[in-house]
Amino acid sequence: MNPLEKFKDWYNEETQKSTVRIPSACCLSSIGIDGFPNARMVSLKEVREEKFVVTGPMNSKKGKELLANPKASLIFWWTDTERQIRVQGEAFQIEDELADHYFKDRNKESQIVSAISNQGAEIDDITELMTLFKQRKAECTNTEIERPKDWSGFYIVPKRIEFMEFNKNRFHYRELFTRNNNKWYKVMLQP
Structure with missing residues (x-):
């Protein structure tokens, strides 16, 4: 079985059962500039x-x-189906046309925040940024907001995908798929 098809099946099942507001939420980890791992929650598009x-x-x-x-x-990590999926792979920047598409899909307020904010940069007083946000919101009522040139995205091309179904007795069911020469190989893992 192709693990990406399995992912889609599990994802569809979770989104149908899920009671959370953002079932597409996942933890993205990268290797920091300082060599330490760095993780944050993002939304899978x-x-x-x-x-x-x-x-x-x-x-x-x-x-x-x-x-x-x-x-x-x-x-x-999906609580409603009690499943976890871990993906490891290489990251490549998406094309500008695709970035435009995803940016247009965002609600207007999210677009404004992306246009005026330098995500993660230090700030002394958020009041000025909030004022700028309100001003841009009022100005952009009937206009389209252009995607900032630094706003884009990444493809994560999977090399390994691990599926785990949790059991109350801790005898979890685990499968690891590894891609080698564009072919997927599966092994079972102990709980």
Whole structure:
């Protein structure tokens, strides 16, 4: 079985059962510029042509880290189906046309925040940024907001995908798929 098909099946099942507001939430980990691992929650946009897609500013910490060292992992933890999926792979920046598409899909307020904010940068007083946000919101009522040039996304091309189904007795069912020469190989793992 192709693990990406299995991922889609599990993802669809979770989104149908899920009671959480953002069932696409996952933990994205990168290797920090300082050599330490760095993790944050992001929203999976889709699985496209066997690649996981996440978006955000390229000048953010995650953007800089993935551009400098394009190795990433994603972890999905789904409480409603009691499943976990771990993905490891290489990160490649998405095309501008695709970034435009995802940016247009964001609500207007999220677009404004992306346009005025330097994600993760230090700030002395958030009041000025809040004032700028309100001003831009009032100005952009009937206009389209252009995608900032530093806002894009990454494909995570999986090398390894591990599926784990939790059991109350801790005898968890685990499968690890590894890609080698464009072919997937599966092994079972002990709980």
